[in-house]
Amino acid sequence: MKILALIVSIMTGALLIYAAEDFPSWGDPNSPTSLHVSPRYITKTYEETKIPNMVTAVLADYRGYDTLFETTVIFAAGITVLFLLRGNRDD
Amino acid sequence: MIEKNENIILKNITQYLVAFIQLFGLYVIAHGHGSPGGGFQGGCILAASYILMITTLGIEDTKKKYNEFKKHLFNSLGVFIYAFTGFVCLLLGANYLDYSGLSNLFPVDPIKARYIGTFVIEVGVGITVMSIMLTIFVELLTVKRKQS
Numbered sequence: 553m554k555i556l557a558l559i560v561s562i563m564t565g566a567l568l569i570y571a572a573e574d575f576p577s578w579g580d581p582n583s584p585t586s587l588h589v590s591p592r593y594i595t596k597t598y599e600e601t602k603i604p605n606m607v608t609a610v611l612a613d614y615r616g617y618d619t620l621f622e623t624t625v626i627f628a629a630g631i632t633v634l635f636l637l638r639g640n641r642d643d
Numbered sequence: 644m645i646e647k648n649e650n651i652i653l654k655n656i657t658q659y660l661v662a663f664i665q666l667f668g669l670y671v672i673a674h675g676h677g678s679p680g681g682g683f684q685g686g687c688i689l690a691a692s693y694i695l696m697i698t699t700l701g702i703e704d705t706k707k708k709y710n711e712f713k714k715h716l717f718n719s720l721g722v723f724i725y726a727f728t729g730f731v732c733l734l735l736g737a738n739y740l741d742y743s744g745l746s747n748l749f750p751v752d753p754i755k756a757r758y759i760g761t762f763v764i765e766v767g768v769g770i771t772v773m774s775i776m777l778t779i780f781v782e783l784l785t786v787k788r789k790q791s
Contacts, residue, residue: 601754603676603758623768630778630779
């Protein structure tokens with residue numbers, strides 16, 4: 553059974569490595585990920601938001617929901633620590 | 644529990660250093676637009692100043708400055724500022740978290756309103772991150788195990 557698992561693992565790994573050959577090369581400006589929204593953020597961020605820092609504009613304005621729930625996750629973590637550690641007290 | 648440190652050099656240096664660290668944290672939050680930084684980083688720096696105070700001046704003296712009420716208030720105030728800003732945008736006729744709707748409230752054009760909205764939510768993120776970092780540190784420091 554262990555040998556079967558090993559064979560399956562090796563075959564899956566080989567398949568993934570074979571598939572990785574078809575990826576666009578690292579940092580290729582013509583790859584699909586670089587052509588979709590990146591040029592718009594790079595060229596239009598300052599006109600649309602007047603924020604000189606592109607990273608902040610994407611983080612807080614274009615991707616506002618993401619940052620809202622990141623903050624909520626931090627809040628939930630702190631409240632969880634509060635509940636767990638104070639629940640152990642006798643007084 | 645960390646006891647009060649009686650070393651006079653540490654105590655005096657800390658008192659002056661904390662002011663500069665907090666000023667730097669506020670700078671990082673306020674200039675998150677133009678330079679690397681923002682709410683998360685600035686909040687961590689502000690929390691670090693309080694952690695410095697706890698480790699040198701002792702937890703009892705620090706709690707006089709940052710008491711339970713402030714802790715519980717600031718924990719949720721930051722998330723509230725963030726979500727409430729989005730809700731105000733909704734009330735003013737824009738989408739949720741679309742800060743250009745704030746131009747109906749302030750006498751600025753919609754593009755500048757997005758700038759202001761970004762600043763407001765960065766402040767909210769900074770408050771929550773500062774308070775939560777400090778809460779986790781203080782709670783782990785003062786935890787009492789059950790006698791089993």
